[in-house]
Amino acid sequence: MCGLAGIVLKQPGDVGQALVAMGTALVHRGGDSTGFAIYDEVSADHLTVSLHAVGVDTAATRVEVDAVLAAAGIRGELMESLDRDAEFFARYRVSVDADPATLTRYLESVPGVTVHAVGRALTVIKDLGSAAQVDQVHRVGGRRGRHGTVHCRLATQGTVDVDASHPFWARPFPDVSVVHHGHITNSERLRRLLCARGFTFRTDNDSETLAVYLADRLDQGEDLEVAMAASLRDLDGIFTYLLATADGVGVARDRWGACPLVVAETDTMIAFGSEEYALLTVVPEGTRVRSIGEEAVLVWKSTVTS
Amino acid sequence: MEINCDELTVTEVNRALRALKASDRVNVIHPRGRDNLGVALRTPAAVHFKGSVGAYCGGMNNGASITIEGNAGNGLGENSEAGSIVVTGSVSTCAGASMRGGTITVMGDAGNRLGISMKGGTLILAGDAGPMAGFMIQAGSLIIRGDAGRGLGDSMYEGEIYVGGCLGELGNDAVLTEMDEGEREALAASLTAAGVARAADWKKIVAGRQLWHFRGTHEELAIWMKL
Secondary structure: OOEEEEEEEEEEEOHHHHHHHHHHHOHHHOOOEEEEEEEOOOOOOEEEEEEEEEOOOHHHHHHHHHHHHHHOOOOEEEEEEEEEOOEEEEEEEEEOOOOHHHHHHHHOOOOOEEEEEEEOOEEEEEEEOOHHHHHHHHOHHHOOEEEEEEEEEOOOOOOOOHHHOOOEEOOOOOOOEEEEEEEEOOHHHHHHHHHHOOOOOOOOOHHHHHHHHHHHHHHOOOOHHHHHHHHHHHOOEEEEEEEEEOOEEEEEEOOOOOOOOEEEEOOOEEEEEOOHHHHOOOOOOOOOEEEOOOOEEEEEEOOOOO | OEEEHHHOOHHHHHHHHHOOOOOOEEEEEOOOOOOOOOOOOOOOOEEEEEOOOOOOOOOOOEEEEEEEOOOEOOOOOOOOOEEEEEEOOOEOOOOOOOOOOOEEEEOOOEOOOOOOOOEEEEEEEOOOEOOOOOOOOOEEEEEEOOOEOOOEOOOOOOOEEEEOOOEOOEOOOEEEEOOOHHHHHHHHHHHHHHOOOOOOOOEEEEEOOOOOOOOOOHHHHHHHHOO
């Protein structure tokens, strides 16, 4: 099983710290890898690119990344970087008018590079290990924002590696991310249909298919609730997932409710996750916690805008 | 007597609970939704959890009287054999899974697969049940005061399900059957003892006996199983 959780703050605040606390409480549900999607203020003038490179000469690869950005006519600036042996994680800031699909294509033409997210508000941080371990390496706890999600993975489909971890960015749609618990049994068929329309994927993971399926519907003009309601009809299998955008977070649960989700609201936040145990790390003991029913879609809009 | 979960591991909490004597009454504070609290208790002591618990609370209960002032996670009282568990809030999936005896009462709602594979005992839900309640129930009584979700009693054996609210779609081989007055009175008495309000109209669901190779009639099987 996996564990997932999310939070929508009623004022910008310590989203990272809250997500680390909830993710740490859910470590028993999945310790293969942990990932965070953090939504800060929506930028008017830049996109944030969360990028990962593995099996590379880090210095040479960074030079190559700069070169492809220049070749694409995209002005970019390295904001932070974390290096390991033959691997690095980086956050770039690029001009807001860069086309995410083109940007991603250029960046992923560099061998070993995978784009984890592009967005005006979204930063994705994901790595192997528990929430506490990922926080220690990537300093997730110090990141502020408006809303976010966390996922603790027990890999049941796809490999145990960084790029196959959640959250999945719904490439190439900016600011759309998904974390998922369950198994979508018709994901191969959905993927074929999406590939036929030109969408690309980086992993074999059913959750990545889910992300692109949902973002495609959003891009066609459906709002969060309508797109997620359609998924209850179109998806086979068991699933509970969180879909986050720059505007807020939605949750969907399949008709059998096999994958749990509970929610609690206080004066300062709405918190939701796989177990009450996780919520009790961020809401006071005694806060009313209720289960989200089966075949359900709920959406929380961020009350804070840019 | 008080046990503070904030100061102890789950193993230490359970060790302390298993050391209780039959007349002991203990408050367990700050459970904070942790899993596996109060499992395998044999002594008929009174254990009160002040707050929500996680998965498998009261699992393998064999005599304790457990009360939970809050919600409970998956598998409440799984494989219980005796004693009682009362939850003031709601429960997640698979409450009472494979229980063999004793009584479990939930005053709120239940997620899916309430009473899955029950083998005995009585499981009472005051609120609404999610899908697949009573799935493969082999024996015992599952009493749902509120509404029951889809797939009720799917593939059930010799257990009995009673629903006071609205019925969702019945599961495979689950059928409605008549109740006699004696049965209605016994049901009412069970609910009164549990502090659960009566319902105006009860429905009884049993196996249609088309799916499985049933051995004889209900009566013959009851004798054979010494129910």
